[in-house]
Amino acid sequence: MVETTRFGSISVAEDDILTFPEGMLGFSKIHEYALIERVDDPLFIWLQAVKKASVAFPLLEPQIFETGYQVELTEEDREILTLASLQHAKVFSIITIPSDPTKMTANLKAPIVINLKKRLARQVILHAADYPIRKAIYAGLQQHCAARHQAVFNETEATAYHAVHLADELEATA
Amino acid sequence: MLVLTRKLGETIAIDDDIKIVVVSIKGRQVRLGIDAPRKTKIHREEVYLAIQEQNKAASESSPDSVKSIAKLTSAS
Numbered sequence: 001m002v003e004t005t006r007f008g009s010i011s012v013a014e015d016d017i018l019t020f021p022e023g024m025l026g027f028s029k030i031h032e033y034a035l036i037e038r039v040d041d042p043l044f045i046w047l048q049a050v051k052k053a054s055v056a057f058p059l060l061e062p063q064i065f066e067t068g069y070q071v072e073l074t075e076e077d078r079e080i081l082t083l084a085s086l087q088h089a090k091v092f093s094i095i096t097i098p099s100d101p102t103k104m105t106a107n108l109k110a111p112i113v114i115n116l117k118k119r120l121a122r123q124v125i126l127h128a129a130d131y132p133i134r135k136a137i138y139a140g141l142q143q144h145c146a147a148r149h150q151a152v153f154n155e156t157e158a159t160a161y162h163a164v165h166l167a168d169e170l171e172a173t174a
Numbered sequence: 175m176l177v178l179t180r181k182l183g184e185t186i187a188i189d190d191d192i193k194i195v196v197v198s199i200k201g202r203q204v205r206l207g208i209d210a211p212r213k214t215k216i217h218r219e220e221v222y223l224a225i226q227e228q229n230k231a232a233s234e235s236s237p238d239s240v241k242s243i244a245k246l247t248s249a250s
Binding site for chain 1: 212213217221222224225226227228229230231232233235236237
């Protein structure tokens with residue numbers, strides 16, 4: 001069981017825990033995270049610290065609002081992630097949702113890359129491309145959801161969250 | 175803080191494996207070349223700090239803060 005301030009107690013299997021060997025930038029002491037999503041609305045995924053209930057980062061797949069997004073790993077990234085290519089990897093942008101959510105932004109400069117097989121993750125910094133740290137994404141996200149007849153945020157009051165199974169994600173990349 | 179004066183082309187050595195060389199000086203801009211082991215993390219400080227700051231802001235996001243907007247988007 002993982003205790004969280006946002007989602008209550010969530011049952012997370014050992015196999016679904018990600019290790020960030022160096023932590024996130026500014027959160028270097030937190031190494032273990034789980035991915036949490038809403039059962040009925042899996043647009044946003046939350047990167048929840050396993051041992052620190054209050055720390056969670058909203059994530060989105062960058063392709064949703066940035067076509068042609070290019071992630072190039074450095075040798076160091078590959079070493080730490082033990083990852084030869086991005087084939088069995090998952091890339092997420094960290095989203096900041098302020099009190100006015102229409103002002104939400106995505107960090108395209110420093111995405112999260114996950115080695116699904118080894119359950120290793122790192123916040124990488126893209127040096128080559130001039131991606132912004134704060135890209136306004138609300139309009140783009142609305143368009144994406146409108147095209148899929150999906151609400152950006154589901155308004156139902158009863159919300160259930162569960163842990164994402166990494167094995168399922170890995171299978172989806174195969 | 176240790177402060178050293180260096181001329182164009184001169185180097186500072188840190189430990190046995192890090193070298194910083196002054197590559198060019200143009201007005202108020204100095205270009206530095208850095209030779210360091212691959213494990214050493216080198217960033218322009220402002221990029222590093224901006225990402226840290228953004229991570230802090232992102233970690234304070236709340237699923238509750240998006241409820242009001244859910245009503246807005248579904249109404250439109």
